[in-house]
Amino acid sequence: MFKFVDCIDAGTEYCPCYLAEKGECIICSQLKGRAFCDCLNWKGTCIFQEYTWNNNKAKKARDFKEYVLKSINFLRDDLIIMEVFVNPYLAKQLNNIGSYVFLKKPQSPHCFAMPVSIMKSNIKNNVITMAIKILGVKTKDILDCKEKVEIKGPYWNGVQGQIFLKNLKNSEILISARGVAASPCVMVANKLKKHNNNVIVILDKGRSNENFAKKEFLDLGCKVYDVNMIDYSNYTLKDEFKKLINELMRKHDFKVTMSGGSDEFHRLYLNYIYSVNKNLNFATVNNALMTCGEGVCGSCHLKLCNGQVIRGCKQQYNPAEVFINIKGDVNI
Amino acid sequence: MMVIVIGGGWAGCAAALQAKKCGAEVLIIEKTDMLLGLGNVGGIIRNNGRWTAAEEMIALGGGDLFEIADRCARHKNVEFPGHKHATLYDVNIIEAEVRKYLYSMGINIMFENRVVDVEMEGRRIKSVYLHDGTEIEGDVFIETTGSTGPIGNCLRYGNGCSMCILRCPSYGPRISISMRAGVEDLQGLRGDESFGAMSGSCKLEKDSLSKELQEQLDKDGVVVIPVPKEDINLDKLKNKVCQQYALKEFAENIVLLDTGHAKLMTSYYPLEKLRKIPGFERARFIDPYSGGKANSIRYLSMAPRDNHMKVVGIDNLFVGGEKSGLFVGHTEAIVTGTLAGYNAVRAGLGLNLVELPTSLAVGDIIKFENESKQTIEGLKQRYTFAGAVYFERMKELNLYITDVDKIRKKVEGLFLKDFFKNKII
Numbered sequence: 001m002f003k004f005v006d007c008i009d010a011g012t013e014y015c016p017c018y019l020a021e022k023g024e025c026i027i028c029s030q031l032k033g034r035a036f037c038d039c040l041n042w043k044g045t046c047i048f049q050e051y052t053w054n055n056n057k058a059k060k061a062r063d064f065k066e067y068v069l070k071s072i073n074f075l076r077d078d079l080i081i082m083e084v085f086v087n088p089y090l091a092k093q094l095n096n097i098g099s100y101v102f103l104k105k106p107q108s109p110h111c112f113a114m115p116v117s118i119m120k121s122n123i124k125n126n127v128i129t130m131a132i133k134i135l136g137v138k139t140k141d142i143l144d145c146k147e148k149v150e151i152k153g154p155y156w157n158g159v160q161g162q163i164f165l166k167n168l169k170n171s172e173i174l175i176s177a178r179g180v181a182a183s184p185c186v187m188v189a190n191k192l193k194k195h196n197n198n199v200i201v202i203l204d205k206g207r208s209n210e211n212f213a214k215k216e217f218l219d220l221g222c223k224v225y226d227v228n229m230i231d232y233s234n235y236t237l238k239d240e241f242k243k244l245i246n247e248l249m250r251k252h253d254f255k256v257t258m259s260g261g262s263d264e265f266h267r268l269y270l271n272y273i274y275s276v277n278k279n280l281n282f283a284t285v286n287n288a289l290m291t292c293g294e295g296v297c298g299s300c301h302l303k304l305c306n307g308q309v310i311r312g313c314k315q316q317y318n319p320a321e322v323f324i325n326i327k328g329d330v331n332i
Numbered sequence: 333m334m335v336i337v338i339g340g341g342w343a344g345c346a347a348a349l350q351a352k353k354c355g356a357e358v359l360i361i362e363k364t365d366m367l368l369g370l371g372n373v374g375g376i377i378r379n380n381g382r383w384t385a386a387e388e389m390i391a392l393g394g395g396d397l398f399e400i401a402d403r404c405a406r407h408k409n410v411e412f413p414g415h416k417h418a419t420l421y422d423v424n425i426i427e428a429e430v431r432k433y434l435y436s437m438g439i440n441i442m443f444e445n446r447v448v449d450v451e452m453e454g455r456r457i458k459s460v461y462l463h464d465g466t467e468i469e470g471d472v473f474i475e476t477t478g479s480t481g482p483i484g485n486c487l488r489y490g491n492g493c494s495m496c497i498l499r500c501p502s503y504g505p506r507i508s509i510s511m512r513a514g515v516e517d518l519q520g521l522r523g524d525e526s527f528g529a530m531s532g533s534c535k536l537e538k539d540s541l542s543k544e545l546q547e548q549l550d551k552d553g554v555v556v557i558p559v560p561k562e563d564i565n566l567d568k569l570k571n572k573v574c575q576q577y578a579l580k581e582f583a584e585n586i587v588l589l590d591t592g593h594a595k596l597m598t599s600y601y602p603l604e605k606l607r608k609i610p611g612f613e614r615a616r617f618i619d620p621y622s623g624g625k626a627n628s629i630r631y632l633s634m635a636p637r638d639n640h641m642k643v644v645g646i647d648n649l650f651v652g653g654e655k656s657g658l659f660v661g662h663t664e665a666i667v668t669g670t671l672a673g674y675n676a677v678r679a680g681l682g683l684n685l686v687e688l689p690t691s692l693a694v695g696d697i698i699k700f701e702n703e704s705k706q707t708i709e710g711l712k713q714r715y716t717f718a719g720a721v722y723f724e725r726m727k728e729l730n731l732y733i734t735d736v737d738k739i740r741k742k743v744e745g746l747f748l749k750d751f752f753k754n755k756i757i
């Protein structure tokens with residue numbers, strides 16, 4: 001089977017990383033305890049060469065830095081939009097599909113750091129926008145931020161199946177999103193629009209009767225539909241949602257669909273799409289639990305259908321291999 | 333029947349051509365934008381025992397590529413230290429000529445596509461995957477990806493990427509397809525038992541040399557100039573791929589050959605030092621681009637094979653050229669590639685496979701190399717009709733023949749005249 005092995009950091013200025021130093025590089029056999037080349041996914045640079053030229057050390061890792069908080073807006077008592085002034089470098093780096101940062105209150109210990117997707121990054125005024133759902137210890141701690149926040153970044157693995165999004169030009173995509181997972185989908189829609197794609201968005205009405213990101217999608221020129229997606233009595237897709245999907249699939253020639261929700265939602269949604277049309281490629285919001293973002297701590301590890309364990313914070317997978325039930329029946 | 337050839341160097345071109353002549357449908361997948369691989373920077377054929385091998389192939393009906401190389405010759409019958417009756421083909425024109433010929437034969441070629449994985453069905457390869465995930469199915473596969481590089485190997489075993497003709501930074505690294513199919517690679521050794529070997533020649537832009545040197549090269553095809561005493565480095569010879577050129581004369585002299593470029597018979601030469609030599613004051617490297625510092629590393633990726641050129645353990649994978657053993661040279665790549673192409677078609681039809689007779693040099697070298705590399709000493713050798721152990725063996729066994737008529741009669745005597753011209757589908 002085609003080994004779809006990809007490290008989102010490979011070939012960037014953060015590569016090689018600690019993993020290479022310890023002989024655990026995801027891509028390079030020479031940095032994985034072997035003595036000969038067996039490059040798993042060439043991204044235009046030789047990681048072993050970079051490592052050697054860097055005096056056999058990892059490149060400098062990302063670190064927390066303080067930035068000025070621009071605003072916190074409560075959309076509901078448990079949903080905020082946060083805007084932060086970052087530097088031009090970070091704004092540019094975060095203006096990409098799948099961007100996320102680690103965020104914490106200044107002085108709070110590192111265990112309070114939480115991964116947050118970037119919804120928008122404005123490279124003119126260097127303001128980044130994030131949507132945060134207040135859930136537990138870390139998110140409550142963030143609410144106490146007054147003038148400053150601490151941010152560690154940039155990271156890029158917030159969306160899985162990026163290869164399908166980045167290759168999409170002059171085409172059509174269907175995005176289905178609910179709750180706070182709509183936030184990274186805004187960035188995706190933004191980038192896909194720039195490549196002249198027709199972006200159709202279905203949003204879950206949820207508790208507020210309208211997703212907070214609806215206006216963002218409309219501003220980008222996407223066509224947006226509101227439905228109730230989930231029948232909570234048995235956690236299945238509602239008929240009205242399925243009907244809308246069928247209708248849209250008849251009308252449009254979608255090449256890719258993106259799922260913005262929990263892993264349970266990905267599974268329900270993608271399998272339904274797959275039952276209607278087996279030729280679509282999938283992208284998903286990455287729900288892996290992340291703590292370090294550097295492939296070290298192991299909290300993001302997950303098992304693919306072939307039994308291989310991967311690091312969700314750094315590694316890309318084909319969502320079809322994770323969420324679709326029919327093994328090996330998916331084109332990538 | 334669909335035969336897929338991975339890698340379009342001399343071995344791949346020969347394999348594709350032969351499979352096509354046998355009647356198969358053929359696709360070459362090449363990662364760069366050119367055929368011939370290292371053949372774009374070589375040029376020496378017909379020196380010493382390679383003369384015999386070329387004529388044997390012509391008599392066997394598998395001489396198409398030698399005839400093109402002869403047509404592209406800049407010089408014939410050149411002599412230089414240790415070597416007789418060499419032909420130097422013009423590296424600047426030959427690739428286009430070979431490409432034209434393969435197209436005229438109806439061979440399909442995909443350029444700028446790199447094979448990165450295989451799909452197996454038991455002991456058979458079902459299909460190969462390109463770097464972008466595209467799957468290509470075939471009946472029989474021939475791997476002729478050579479053994480050069482990629483960057484990590486050139487770094488670990490050499491002086492780093494020297495930007496050679498294979499241009500890994502632009503087209504991505506060579507990978508071992510046979511290993512992806514589950515067969516471990518073999519590695520060649522150096523004299524001191526470290527792995528691999530460094531390519532043994534580099535090329536200077538001819539126009540950057542003095543008028544006198546240029547004129548001499550144009551006239552004779554060869555120039556020999558003593559190396560300044562303080563620069564003689566005999567140690568460098570030990571690391572060299574081309575043991576046929578690992579002679580003292582090549583350390584004590586600068587040997588230049590005219591292949592369209594000025595081919596300098598040493599792995600690399602620091603530019604400042606080179607420019608101290610009269611006539612080289614303005615010299616610059618054309619291949620590898622960093623020939624002042626390094627050269628490519630080879631022989632780290634051989635697949636175990638039988639004498640039919642089939643990979644041991646896989647039913648429908650064949651190999652030729654440097655992928656198939658410690659062979660050095662265009663001639664050697666063409667010989668092994670041709671047999672791989674022939675047997676690939678037979679395998680596709682379910683026919684028994686053939687070996688070339690050991691009474692011919694072209695058959696003997698295939699068997700001899702395979703036996704020799706079973707030992708550590710054998711892994712330190714390189715095998716070429718042009719010199720070192722194998723040329724010695726040719727002379728001992730009276731396989732070294734330069735009389736063309738005699739070679740033709742010998743092949744006819746074996747009832748093998750035009751053997752490679754037979755259509756088998």
Ligand SMILES: Cc1cc2nc3c(=O)[nH]c(=O)nc-3n(C[C@H](O)[C@H](O)[C@H](O)COP(=O)(O)OP(=O)(O)OC[C@H]3O[C@@H](n4cnc5c(N)ncnc54)[C@H](O)[C@@H]3O)c2cc1C
Binds near residue numbers: 376447534
């Ligand atoms: C500088 C130099 C000078 C030389 N001079 C001479 C000489 O004068 N005379 C002589 O007889 N010999 C010479 N040699 C040796 C000779 O060139 C080689 O032994 C011979 O050409 C090897 O041929 P090959 O087809 O096995 O491999 P290669 O020429 O290495 O061809 C392999 C091909 O496969 C392609 N490839 C690799 N991986 C992939 C992949 N995954 N997917 C698709 N394509 C792939 C490569 O791009 C390449 O085109 C020289 C070698 C060098 C380096």
Ligand code: FES
Binds near residue numbers: 289292293298300313
């Ligand atoms: S978040 Fe720590 S290893 Fe992935």
